[in-house]
Amino acid sequence: MSVFRSPNLSEIGIKGKVVYETRNCLIIERGDRRSLIAKSGRLFLFRVDDGSSVLVLGDRLIGRPEERVKKA
Template sequence: MKINRKNLLYHEIIGLEVCIIKHLDPSLEGKCGRIFYETKNTIVLETDKDKLKILKKGAVLEFRVDSEKIIILGDELIGRPEDRAKNILK
C-alpha cells in the first residue's frame, strides 16, 4: 500500500525522510533527516551530523514520501507505533 496523507499515521515511520517545520523548541526548526527510532512521545532524527531526540508534542513535521510532501502534526503521532497500526482496524 502506498503511503499517503490518509494512511501515514498507520504506517511505520522509521526510515522516512522528515523536516521539522515548527516546534516548541525553535532551535529544532528547519532540521531535516531520516527517522532513526520512535517511542511513544519522541522520534530520533538522524541528520548528516548527528542524531536528535525530538518530542512529538508541539511539532509540525513534513514527511517526504516519493515526490509527495505530507505535513503531519506531531500530536497526531503521539502513542506507541504498534498501537497506531492497530487503530486502522477500528
C-alpha cells in the same frame, strides 16, 4: 523528514531520516548526529517516495507505532 513548526525555535528546520521512534519522540539522523525530537506540539514535513510532501501533526503520532496501527 523535517521539523516544520515547534515551540522550541532551535528545532525548526532540522532535517534528516527518522531512524527510531519512541512513544513520545522521534530520533532523527542528520549525517553523523542524531537528534531526539518530541512529537507533542510539533508539525513535521515528511517527503514521500513519489516526491510529494505531507504535513503531519506530531500530536497525531503520539503512541507506540504498533498501537497506532490498531487504531486505524
